[in-house]
Amino acid sequence: MKETAMKKLFSVMGIAALCSTMACSTTHAGNNTQVNPDLDTKTPIKHVVVLFGENVSFDHYFGTYPHAKNPDGEPKFTAKPNTPSVNGLSKELLTNNPNQFNPKRLSRAQAVTDDMDHEYTAEQKAFNGGKMDKFVENTSGGTDKSLVMDYYDGNTVTGLWNYAQNYAMSDNSFNTTFGPSTPGALNLISGQTHGGTGFVNGVKVGDIEENIANGSVIGDPDPHYDNASNTKRAQAAMDGKNVGDLLNKKSVTWGWFQGGFRDTTAKHANIAGQYSTDYNPHHEPFQYYKSTANPDHLPPSSVEKIGHNDQANHQYDLEDFWKAADKGNMPAVSFLKAANYQDGHAGYSDPLDEQHFIVNTINHLQKLPDWKQTAVVLAYDDSDGWYDHVMHNPLVNGSDDLKTDALYGPGDAGKPRLGSYKDRAGFGPRLPLLVISPYAKKNFVDHSLTDQTSILRFIEDNWSLGKIGDYSFDSVAGSMENMFDLNHAPSDKKLFLDPETGQPIKKK
Structure with a gap:
């Protein structure tokens, strides 16, 4: 709502009454009234909560x-009538895959x-x-090389399939570039993996093999501005801006909330009894930037x-959220970033521990008064190398680094389009x-x-923040707005799931 309209409304309703219904805040200097910038949005969405999972x-x-498949002993999933199809694994891909092995269902x-x-x-x-x-030759891990091809269905990732049934999902969304967690996290907040400077044992070294190439982060160095980072690991510091800087400039409230941030020695076990430290420094992208870091937590x-x-x-820590x-x-x-054991990363986490985090978070959010103006975005940092049959062609941005690029052959991942920075090939x-969200389309698959x-x-546009600049991918990013129905009143229906089974909780 424009400020002039707000002033007229103040005169009719009174400031106190208006703030009690809209949760606005004001400051006074003479006759001037300043509207809370959190509420000055281009859409009805006043709160965006990003759950950023792993791999x-x-x-x-x-x-x-x-x-x-719905075998005995596993949570059953039955799709609603007229559920739209996705660009998934066809019968041919399941039975006559071009890779060395066919995909198999994981129970x-x-x-x-x-x-x-x-x-x-x-x-x-x-x-x-x-x-x-x-995929088998290049991204498989462990002793079973066929595992990289395999998949889960709605009997394991039941919660996610039920969210897709009741809200909006995309089947045409990509990792901005190739690579592991840190590039994905940096792209989420800045659209830019270039501008990285490497450090080894606290000494600036520039590029670091397998971590930083031509000033672009391609691996998982720890953040230089985080005192919890491993001093024996490669570290990186990032130049430039991120979305936190843009939000600060507009005085819009924001935060990154991560499991274990308060106590970086805390550990939890996954369902297999395997312990891991809750906090992972290279999953915290704002700690790579001096302007947005909290080095001492x-x-x-x-x-x-x-x-x-x-x-x-x-x-912050998750508990602060x-x-x-x-x-x-x-x-x-x-x-919001889960503790390691609940972030979905294969090797130390899993989809069942991840489901507990996602479901408990969304169940809790739906009980808050702010839910009616909230959008939860569930996204991931990278693919872990798991098989997927779709490549977006042509690439939005190429790279021709002889040491690292290999999409079309040695040193060939197309030509750079977003400036001249190398090692930012994508989409991946x-x-x-x-x-x-109450504003999400229902049982909808977006192909945009x-x-x-x-x-x-979406965050930049909703709060009129402007763009990152410096050839950030945000300048060419597709819009998420097709996943929303912003022209009608928000739905008052809520979906509460069982964190153990992922199935809807029946009302008594």
């Missing part, structure tokens, strides 16, 4: 959607698996110029300051993307072309 390709979770009992190879170069080789037939000075500028500098949200102080933009693998920076673009 899943689209086919790995949704390849046979909406058809599940719920096989939720814990080995990690795959998901490096920048390995994924390009797996794509083999778009033939998508060299300082807590917020108060619950009221969460989302605002203070000693925490917008970097709920302290703020439960008090009606949820930031306008929130990025196809990833899941869902929107869960999007990528990780489409989330960045």
Whole structure:
């Protein structure tokens, strides 16, 4: 709502009455009234909550959607009538795949698996110029080389399939570039993996093999501005801007909330009893930028300051998100990162532990008064190297680094289009993307072309932040708005799921 309209409304309703219904805040200087910038949005969405998971390709979770095998002993999934189809695993891909092995269904009992190879170069080789037939040779992990081809269905990732049934999902969304977690996380918040400087044992070295090439981050170095980073690992510092800088400039509240941020030594076990440290520094993208880092992991000075500028500098533990949200102080933009054991990353996490985190988070959000103006975006940082049969061709941006690029042959991943920066080839693998919101379209599959920076673009556009610049992918990102129905009143229906089974909780 424009400020002039707000002033007229103030005169009729009174400031106190208006703020009690709209949760607005004002400051007064004489007769001037300043509207809370959190609420000054281009859409009815006043809160965006991004759940950023780990290491899943689209086919790995949704390849046979909406058809599940439904064996005895596993949560049953039955699709609603007229459920739209997805670009998934056809009968031919399941029985006569061009790779060495055909994809196989993984049961719920096989939720814990080995990690795959998901490096920048390995994924390009797996794509083999778009033939998508060299995954076994290049991205398989562990002893069973056929595992890289395999997939789950709605009897294991039941919660995600039920969210897709009731909200909006994309089957045409991609990793912005090739590679592992850190490039994906950096692209989410800045659309830019160039501008990285490497450090070894605290000494600036520039590029670091397998981590930074030609100033672009292609691996998983730890963030230089995080005192919890491993001093024995390669580290990186990023130049340039990220969305946090843009939000700060507009005084819009925001935060990154990550499991284990407060106590970086805390550990939890996954369903297989395997322990891992909750906090992972290279999953925290804002710690790579000096402007948005909280090196000592300082807590917020108060619950009221969460989302605002203070000693925490917008970097928090997950528990801080709920302290703020439960008090009606949820930031306008929130990025939520699960503790390692619940983030879905193969090797130390799994889809069942991940389901607990996702379902408990969304169940809780739906109970808050802010839910009616909230959009949850469920996205992933990379594919883990899991098989997916789709390549977006032509690439939005190419790269011709002889040492690292291999999509069409040695040193050939097309020509750079977004400036002259090398080692930013993309789009990379196809990833899941869902929107869960009272404004999301229902049982809808979006075929519009999007990528990780489409989330960045939505935030930029909704709060009129402007763009990152410096050849960020946000300048060419597709819009997510087709996943929303913004022209009608929000739905008052809510979907509560059982975190153990992923099935809807029946009302008593």
